[in-house]
Amino acid sequence: DRQKHIRNFSIVAHIDHGKSTLADRILELTDTISKREMQDQVLDSMDLERERGITIKLNAVELHYQAKDGETYIFHLIDTPGHVDFTYEVSRSLAACEGAVLVVDAAQGVEAQTLANVYLAIDDDLEIVPVINKIDLPSAEPEKVRQEIEDDIGIEADDAVLASAKAGIGIEELLEQIVHKVPAPTGDIEAPLKALVFDSIYDDYRGVVLSVRIHEGIVRPGDRIRLMNSGSEYDVTEVGVNSPKPIARDYLMAGDVGYITASIKDIQDTRVGDTVTNAARPAEKALAGYREMNPMVYAGIYPTDNAKFTDLREALEKLKLNDAALEFEAESSQALGFGFRCGFLGLLHMDVIQERLEREFNLELITTAPSVTYHVLMTDGTEKDVENPAEMPEASSIKEIHEPYVKAQIMVPNDYVGAVMELAQRKRGQFDTMDYLDSNRVNVIYHIPLSEIIFDFFDKLKSNTRGYASLDYEIDGYRASDLVKIDILLNGDKVDALSFIAHRDFAAARGREIASKLKTIIPRQNFEIPVQATIGAKVIARTNIKAYRKDVTAHLYGGDRTRRMKLLEKQKVGKKRMKAVGRVEIPQEAFMAVLKTD
Numbered sequence: 001d002r003q004k005h006i007r008n009f010s011i012v013a014h015i016d017h018g019k020s021t022l023a024d025r026i027l028e029l030t031d032t033i034s035k036r037e038m039q040d041q042v043l044d045s046m047d048l049e050r051e052r053g054i055t056i057k058l059n060a061v062e063l064h065y066q067a068k069d070g071e072t073y074i075f076h077l078i079d080t081p082g083h084v085d086f087t088y089e090v091s092r093s094l095a096a097c098e099g100a101v102l103v104v105d106a107a108q109g110v111e112a113q114t115l116a117n118v119y120l121a122i123d124d125d126l127e128i129v130p131v132i133n134k135i136d137l138p139s140a141e142p143e144k145v146r147q148e149i150e151d152d153i154g155i156e157a158d159d160a161v162l163a164s165a166k167a168g169i170g171i172e173e174l175l176e177q178i179v180h181k182v183p184a185p186t187g188d189i190e191a192p193l194k195a196l197v198f199d200s201i202y203d204d205y206r207g208v209v210l211s212v213r214i215h216e217g218i219v220r221p222g223d224r225i226r227l228m229n230s231g232s233e234y235d236v237t238e239v240g241v242n243s244p245k246p247i248a249r250d251y252l253m254a255g256d257v258g259y260i261t262a263s264i265k266d267i268q269d270t271r272v273g274d275t276v277t278n279a280a281r282p283a284e285k286a287l288a289g290y291r292e293m294n295p296m297v298y299a300g301i302y303p304t305d306n307a308k309f310t311d312l313r314e315a316l317e318k319l320k321l322n323d324a325a326l327e328f329e330a331e332s333s334q335a336l337g338f339g340f341r342c343g344f345l346g347l348l349h350m351d352v353i354q355e356r357l358e359r360e361f362n363l364e365l366i367t368t369a370p371s372v373t374y375h376v377l378m379t380d381g382t383e384k385d386v387e388n389p390a391e392m393p394e395a396s397s398i399k400e401i402h403e404p405y406v407k408a409q410i411m412v413p414n415d416y417v418g419a420v421m422e423l424a425q426r427k428r429g430q431f432d433t434m435d436y437l438d439s440n441r442v443n444v445i446y447h448i449p450l451s452e453i454i455f456d457f458f459d460k461l462k463s464n465t466r467g468y469a470s471l472d473y474e475i476d477g478y479r480a481s482d483l484v485k486i487d488i489l490l491n492g493d494k495v496d497a498l499s500f501i502a503h504r505d506f507a508a509a510r511g512r513e514i515a516s517k518l519k520t521i522i523p524r525q526n527f528e529i530p531v532q533a534t535i536g537a538k539v540i541a542r543t544n545i546k547a548y549r550k551d552v553t554a555h556l557y558g559g560d561r562t563r564r565m566k567l568l569e570k571q572k573v574g575k576k577r578m579k580a581v582g583r584v585e586i587p588q589e590a591f592m593a594v595l596k597t598d
């Protein structure tokens with residue numbers, strides 16, 4: 001009977017359409033959290049999420065809603081991220097639900113990730129509850145957006161909830177619709193335990209905390225559980241729900257969403273997507289897990305202090321626990337020493353990981369420019385995957401280089417189609433199709449090299465369309481390209497961490513651009529530093545960083561000591577995140593210089 005009163009749902013949306021704000025209002029209205037405790041976007045518990053105003057990790061909360069039919073319902077709300085880098089997290093949370101609330105901004109309408117995310121939900125057979133949010137905005141056009149939902153997505157939107165998460169309008173109606181439209185979970189309570197692990201975090205005191213959706217059976221403290229894929233067994237110490245703080249319960253049963261702790265210390269044992277069963281009475285078959293996500297971009301992460309290498313490894317292991325898409329492998333660089341080549345889903349993901357490493361683990365890091373994985377066919381018939389530009393083999397031994405392409409779907413108002421096509425063309429895109437969604441909006445599809453997408457495609461797209469275009473993309477295989485490796489020499493020494501790959505047609509221009517950018521980024525030192533860009537033995541660009549005239553502190557000698565200390569102190573701060581390569585001090589921005597081109 002309890003099961004009939006459970007509703008498990010996620011909220012999906014395009015970024016910034018108000019998902020987290022809506023979740024906050026729902027928590028408030030159900031008294032899950034008091035006004036006093038209410039902090040904006042409480043579900044975004046990471047500091048980083050709050051600062052950037054984006055959701056990165058999914059979160060599951062239990063709340064209780066007294067409906068108009070007089071019954072009390074148990075809601076499990078699973079918040080999901082909206083950014084394209086984190087689609088993976090969205091599909092994970094959807095697997096734990098029967099319904100999805102689809103939030104569409106009343107002023108922006110349906111956008112690329114609205115489509116991408118709602119299709120994930122439709123593929124999982126979830127019941128969709130559409131909400132048109134931000135109706136308080138003067139520019140809101142709810143009727144038009146209702147039509148868009150029907151035409152573009154192809155779902156009923158007649159009774160879409162008109163809401164303002166900001167002003168608290170429409171929240172109760174939404175909760176009623178969730179009660180009536182989203183089916184209660186099914187699943188035999190008597191059957192052997194089957195629970196899907198959709199997330200896990202490491203807690204210093206409790207060990208690994210598994211976030212689970214129980215599909216069948218029941219789990220209690222004291223039970224011996226087995227993780228079906230890894231085979232490892234543990235005794236359950238606690239089960240419970242987040243509301244949003246953890247609250248221990250006597251049991252979790254089929255239909256519930258909650259957590260399990262079992263003094264699991266070994267991070268390796270707990271893979272997201274695994275099935276938890278009862279060791280004494282195991283289920284026959286594991287639940288379908290998640291599709292493996294392959295990283296799309298790679299970058300080197302190095303501690304500025306080489307002694308911190310082991311700390312960095314431990315930190316990466318902990319982050320990987322609840323971020324299955326993160327990959328890393330030890331590597332070394334002549335310039336940067338020992339570090340890791342890390343794989344990410346995209347640039348935002350990379351940024352987030354770097355920032356979490358620095359904040360949560362107190363590490364000071366240098367990150368190299370991201371690169372995609374190239375497939376290299378060698379003249380001797382062998383093949384190689386190259387994730388680090390510095391490791392691209394000699395040109396003479398290469399037959400062909402293949403690079404990853406994405407199928408990019410760009411939704412844009414008519415007026416900006418020209419601008420989008422011009423940009424896609426410039427980024428080596430190949431036109432596929434163009435569809436009119438309605439009289440004013442177009443869906444343009446291009447095949448574009450992933451390396452161009454990760455550079456600055458999205459920023460350029462936004463600025464060339466005054467923010468109107470939205471983008472979604474998926475990997476679409478490899479194609480041969482005429483690519484070359486460009487090396488950078490500082491003071492005559494090749495700096496491996498600055499090497500990059502570019503299309504031959506753009507190589508000379510990129511080389512010049514980067515040489516002159518490095519000239520502005522690398523601080524002057526007390527000797528002149530030649531900067532060169534080369535392809536093989538050929539120099540394609542050169543410039544010089546002029547020497548200092550004289551020692552900045554020289555005239556302070558013997559004089560005011562505190563002033564001198566202050567000056568040195570200031571220089572020390574300025575030196576943060578610098579790496580000495582040979583005799584040259586290189587700041588972090590230099591390694592990112594290849595990313596920012598015009």
Ligand code: GTP
Binds near residue numbers: 081164165
């Ligand atoms: P991600 O978590 O990054 O995917 O974004 P989100 O969809 O959760 O959006 P979020 O809730 O962070 O809201 C984005 C912005 O829209 C914030 O500045 C909110 O204050 C604002 N916003 C949300 N709901 C409303 C609304 O109903 N009306 C108005 N005017 N603004 C809103």
